[in-house]
Each structure stands twice: as C-alpha cells, then as structure tokens.
Amino acid sequence: MEPLIVANWKMNPQKIDEARKILKGIKEGIGDIKGVEIIICPPFVYLPYWVEFFKKDEKKIKLGAQDCFWQEKGAFTGEVSPKMLKDLGVEYVILGHSERRKYFGETDEMINKKLKAAISAKLKPILCVGETERELGIRNYELGEVKNVLRNQLKMALKNIPNSLFQIPNSLIIAYEPVWAIGTGNPCPPEEAKKVLLFLRKILKKNQILYGGSVNSENAIYYIKEANFDGLLVGGASLKAKEFIKIVKSCSVKN
Numbered sequence: 001m002e003p004l005i006v007a008n009w010k011m012n013p014q015k016i017d018e019a020r021k022i023l024k025g026i027k028e029g030i031g032d033i034k035g036v037e038i039i040i041c042p043p044f045v046y047l048p049y050w051v052e053f054f055k056k057d058e059k060k061i062k063l064g065a066q067d068c069f070w071q072e073k074g075a076f077t078g079e080v081s082p083k084m085l086k087d088l089g090v091e092y093v094i095l096g097h098s099e100r101r102k103y104f105g106e107t108d109e110m111i112n113k114k115l116k117a118a119i120s121a122k123l124k125p126i127l128c129v130g131e132t133e134r135e136l137g138i139r140n141y142e143l144g145e146v147k148n149v150l151r152n153q154l155k156m157a158l159k160n161i162p163n164s165l166f167q168i169p170n171s172l173i174i175a176y177e178p179v180w181a182i183g184t185g186n187p188c189p190p191e192e193a194k195k196v197l198l199f200l201r202k203i204l205k206k207n208q209i210l211y212g213g214s215v216n217s218e219n220a221i222y223y224i225k226e227a228n229f230d231g232l233l234v235g236g237a238s239l240k241a242k243e244f245i246k247i248v249k250s251c252s253v254k255n
C-alpha cells in the first residue's frame with residue numbers, strides 16, 4: 001500500500017486566509033505526485049471551505065476531521081456529529097488524540113463510543129494510542145510497560161468493533177503516537193518505534209499503522225523505509241507547506 005501521510009493542523013492557523021495559503025502551497029507543491037496518500041485534518045470551521053476546494057481538486061488530497069461526538073444529533077452544545085461530517089464530504093476522523101485525552105478528559109470508553117459512531121456514519125477512524133513519559137519510565141525504551149499501556153488502550157477503544165474492520169487495511173487506521181514525542185522536537189528513534197510497531201502488528205495484523213510525534217522532513221523517511229510504518233501523522237510540520245511537501249515527497253514509494 002502507498003504510505004499515508006496525515007496532517008493534523010490542531011487549532012491552527014488562526015485565520016482562514018492563512019489556511020488557504022497553506023493549502024494552496026501544499027497543492028502546488030505536490031503537483032501530480034503519485035505513490036503516497038494525503039489526508040488533511042483542519043479545524044472544523046475550515047471544513048466547508050475545504051470541501052469545495054477538494055471537489056475541484058478531484059479528491060487528490062483527502063479530508064479528515066480532528067474529532068467527532070458519539071451522538072447523531074440533539075442537545076449536545078458545542079459538539080459535531082459523525083453524520084454531519086460525512087454529509088459535508090469528510091472521509092476520515094482522528095479519534096483519541098492524546099491532547100483530547102489530556103485537556104478534555106477523554107477516556108478509552110468515550111473513544112470507543114466515538115469510534116463506533118464514526119464507523120456507523122461510514123467515516124474512517126484514525127485511532128491514536130501512545131504512552132506518556134511516565135508510562136515509558138526513564139526513557140530506557142524497555143517495552144514492558146509500554147506494551148501494557150497500548151494493549152489496554154486498544155482493547156478498550158476497540159471493544160465490540162465489527163470484525164470486518166480488522167480485515168480491510170484502511171477501514172480503521174491506528175496511529176502510534178508516544179505522548180512524550182508530540183510537539184517536543186524529541187521523536188521516538190525509528191529503531192525503537194519499530195519495536196512498538198512489531199508488537200502492534202501482532203494485535204492488528206492488517207490495519208495501517210502510522211507513526212506520529214515530532215515528524216519532520218529529515219526523519220520522516222526512516223519511519224517509512226526503515227521502521228516500516230504504513231504512514232505518518234504529522235502535526236507542527238504540516239502547517240508549513242514546504243516542509244510538509246518535503247515529507248510527502250520523501251515518503252512516496254515512487255520516490
């Protein structure tokens with residue numbers, strides 16, 4: 001399969017004009033690149049504009065949201081339902097990102113409900129899992145505790161998920177994001193991330209598994225070509241068009 005590069009813009013940029021500029025830069029920069037799949041996940045408020053943009057672009061770049069609620073409709077102030085996203089033309093949704101777990105108190109049970117709702121609305125979930133610095137221990141890369149954390153997160157988040165989702169690689173995507181590596185400029189060394197990938201692969205035999213956490217244009221290629229991840233979840237570096245294009249190009253299998 002072609003590597004999947006997901007851009008998580010988080011709560012950025014601050015103005016729609018800036019968002020347009022980044023998107024235009026990415027679009028022009030990638031040209032007719034082949035051998036890689038790109039998904040961009042902007043904040044909710046930019047989605048309607050983007051949907052128009054992507055229609056014209058014949059869906060070369062796919063669109064994702066950064067979260068969704070588990071209910072379809074009703075008195076849930078501030079929330080957005082999976083059906084609303086689907087109706088708008090969004091295809092993917094990031095769920096269980098560590099920032100949502102940390103700042104909004106999302107539990108594995110809540111993530112499980114969101115996952116089920118997203119699946120029944122026919123969105124493709126990108127489920128984030130990863131250990132905190134404390135869970136990693138003294139950063140000695142001993143995997144014992146990390147394995148427990150990941151096993152539990154997966155077990156709870158994926159409870160009662162239809163079996164078919166484990167058979168088709170891109171119907172459910174998993175992102176391994178060590179929390180201590182996110183936004184710190186301190187990525188998990190690819191050879192260590194690879195050990196985690198091998199562990200995850202025993203549980204998720206067919207699903208695409210991405211790496212995320214301080215990915216940049218210099219290190220991206222090592223996660224794909226040496227550690228054998230199926231793709232990347234890119235935060236900060238996806239807001240700089242030139243940097244993001246470099247990441248995409250370095251990971252293209254046609255490169």
Ligand code: PGA
Binds near residue numbers: 008182236
């Ligand atoms: P980062 O973020 O690339 O800025 O570390 C990754 C993420 O949070 O998905």
